[in-house]
Amino acid sequence: MTKQSMKALYQEAFGGPEVLQIRDLPIPEPKENEVLIKVEAAHMGNGDQVARTGNSPWPLMKIPAKIMMGFFKPKLKVPGGEFSGTVTRVGSNVSKYKVGDRVFGFTDMQFGAHAQFVCLPETAPIGLLDDTVSFETAAAIGGSNAQTAMHFVRTADIKSGDQVLINGASGGIGRVATQLAKAKGAIVTGTCSAQNSELVLALGADEVIDYRKTDFTQQGKKYDVIIDCAGFLPWHKVEPVLTPKGKHLLAMFGFSHLWKQRQTKGKGGKQQLCVLAPSSPDKLEEIGKRLADGSLKPIISHRFSMDKAIDAAWAYENKRREGCIVLLPQEWNGQ
Known part of the structure; x- marks a missing residue:
């Protein structure tokens, strides 16, 4: 049986936005302890730029970053950390989430959210998203940034x-x-x-x-x-x-x-x-509540459909923004 495919941002080498491609990749299969999430919106931020270049601006993290991301070429080919979306499949041992749940958060050092689907352990730093909060809002607030x-x-x-x-x-x-x-x-x-x-x-x-x-x-x-x-x-x-x-x-x-x-x-x-900011469920829960009651909100500067994902990376690189850059993986406006 042929696996279904998805669109994803992809890189074979470290460098500027010119190293990025948009590829068709197989939709990942969730393991018994994982959930498959349809990514509705993803944030493009500093962590994605670090992953793309393979070079941390933080001196203490330069060597650890190389170990995690690769010394000469990327270990993880699909960037993207902060996202929101819908759970579409759950592994046999998953109890925390069910199909149809709206979720938001970040992928930690796994990346992979600049794609139409991402697969994560149920223990990953993700939380439930209230129906009143848009996917764009939840992704743009930045699960990692907000917790920090x-x-x-x-x-x-x-x-x-x-x-x-x-x-x-x-x-x-x-x-x-x-x-x-x-x-x-x-x-x-x-x-x-x-x-x-x-x-x-x-x-x-x-x-x-x-x-x-x-x-x-x-x-x-x-x-x-x-x-x-x-x-x-x-x-x-x-x-x-x-x-x-x-x-x-x-x-x-x-x-x-x-x-x-x-x-x-x-x-x-x-x-x-x-300050090092460990992830915790209570922080994500509070962020979700604040998004729902309107006491916390992002400022979205630009929105890009999936076919313009490389343009989004250039916009971030060139600082053409006054707020968040949001990628919408399910949208495809190209010819």
Whole structure:
């Protein structure tokens, strides 16, 4: 019996968007502990760019990334991490999901979501999606980004009235962190480029700083929490603008940040915290609830049908966006 095929984004080599192809591949068969998901929408973000190039911008992750993704050519040929869709088949040992369930989340390091179908273990970081939430919304919020942002906000223990700065507020993690911090009652300042200032204000930020023109560490204002999504700000620049018990949390960090964390964490004063965000079902459940009640929402900049998937990668590469890029694998508008 001939296997049914699907359209998928595919790469044989590392590089820019020019290495990508659109191929017909067999629809995967779920194992006994797996679910087959029809991908209705997928987010194209930084993790996909890292997977495509095979080169992590995070120094501590360069070697681990090569081990996971391949040293000379990709181990995993189909990119795509964050998605939403419908369960179409379940393995014989699956109890958590059933055919017809609407789900969202991310594939972790398996990738594969930039395709019309993806197969994942039922233990993967995916959750049920309320009928009131569109597939585009669920994919665009970014299951991985949203969980990371939520972990930041929980770790920082943000309270009403706190002065919070989000460095990189227009990025995938920053957009969610801005909304979650505002929901806690914080006074939020976001750094971003001038072209994204309106976007960040629309997410609820009280003030926006154009990082290309102004260095927030030189303005004299102090913050209770600085969430550094852009990465690698040194302690000597951040420490003077923290309140006496202020926290600096980094999504990406080096050995110097880890050393400073050891020196400051739990001492009762200013702290530097290098944050790793493990996936957990309760985070996905809360994200799903917030999407349903409207307290968390993505900003979608561009939508691309499957035949334009390579154009989507170029749009991300060239930063032609003010918000999320969403791929719609079930749509095919080509001739």
